[in-house]
Amino acid sequence: MTEIIFIDAKWEGEIKLEKKLEDYLNKNKIKSLALFASVQFSDVNNLIKEIKNKNIKVNITKAKRTSKPMQILGCDTYHDSFDLPVLDESDAILYVGDGYFHPKALLLAQIKNKKIKPVIMWNPISKVIQILDEKIIQEQIKRYKRNLKMFISADTIGILVTIKPGQNYFQTAKRLKEFLEKQDKKAYIFIDNNLDLRHLENYPFIKAWVNTACPRIGTDDIVNIKQPLINLKEASNPVKALEELEFRN
Amino acid sequence: MYSLELDKIIYEIKERKAKQVLIQLPDGLKKEANKIIDSIEKNTEAKAFLWLTDCFGACDLPLGLDILKIDLMIQFGHNRYWKTKEW
Structure with missing residues (x-):
């Protein structure tokens, strides 16, 4: 080893x-x-x-x-x-x-x-x-709020999992899939090493994505893609996450 | 400008009797890669190699190094990372 x-x-x-x-x-x-x-x-x-x-x-x-x-x-x-x-x-x-x-x-x-x-x-x-100051994250916050709204209404979800050991949350991803499917959403799990978000466009049936790897994918990289993507932490209660950001324009 | 701790690396390689060593560097230190490899090759019997691309942090370790019989991987610019059980 x-x-x-x-x-x-x-x-x-x-x-x-x-x-x-x-x-x-x-x-x-x-x-x-x-x-x-x-x-x-x-x-x-x-x-x-x-x-x-x-x-x-x-x-x-x-x-x-x-x-x-x-x-x-x-x-x-x-x-x-x-x-x-x-x-x-x-x-x-x-x-x-x-x-x-x-x-x-x-x-x-x-x-x-x-x-x-x-x-x-x-x-x-x-x-x-x-x-x-907060100006540097304003666009990200705006995009994240939009993504949360789109995730809430999406019926088909893609869950992204990395095989990098330090960022791997495969078990949690499987639990999330079950959780979402109990709420009448259909979820698919996608596995890769580097999560290159350019590949999301190959799956047009996915209406919103959940990132389970590095949280910065869900904060920094979302401004470069059109598909809605949120982080794992907000996926179990996106309504609460949205409410907590409601005051922020 | 940044301490590469070459003496420590040489010591660790000899101590562990590593035969094949992989060096992983963040972008800011990649320009120092030749110094590290040259020092290992000069001062130990080990063969030394470089990871080409990303090194986002201690959470980002390459997989499958066993296939290449890499005994030791040395990642620069980070320290031990404590993965949380849940997000």
Whole structure:
């Protein structure tokens, strides 16, 4: 059997409270921060110390699927993805790292909240601050609401399952099929490795799709396809999921 | 700029007596692939190979490596992922 090891590939530079970041925190009168980082940038002890020295509280939690507190993965996209409600309890959210994929999860995790707190992105390599706010997920939310409505009225459902071990929910997919068929919907299960959504058009009899693999397929990729697709988490109660988003335009 | 921990990799390969090793890299580290393979080939008896395409995270491990008799797979840029029982 193949053994597996992981190498963090940590960034070798020093992560500290640079003046730009300090000025931003001061200017916005931030008194508490929810701190997250991707694994390459998770050596932030100095940064935490320096932020605390400015009388700013640093709130840290562990996301469900991660190995370390403070680490964020792209799949931590739900309000209940975290051990502690640090997103709700902090004035602001600080993400240390590069790229949009991980910090975007922190916005998606707030979509049921009346107010989505923006994410302050601090890139220690370029030493640039960027503010990621709800505008970046607006189209996705709009599309997701449309998809939920179409799923509710669809009579034929396709359930997508990946064979990737870390994202495989075959048993749950089979239970979902039974559940949907008790509600007079007909469901078919489709299995593949990479779920390439371009192939959905080959099955015109499917009126709506459910993704059981990476949740980001159901949030990010839906804007690139015309077929309605929702995530597994909402498939058991799409009406409730829609109600929870009703206030959001 | 990112620590490839080549000494650790060499140690792990020798310790496990791995004969065939597969390296999987996220896109940002793919440009370092030759350094990793060259180091393994220079410092161990193992044959080293590269996974060509996606590496979305620790949740995204290639299947069927047993068929190729790959003893050890080393994924860079991620750490252990804890799959939840339910979504």
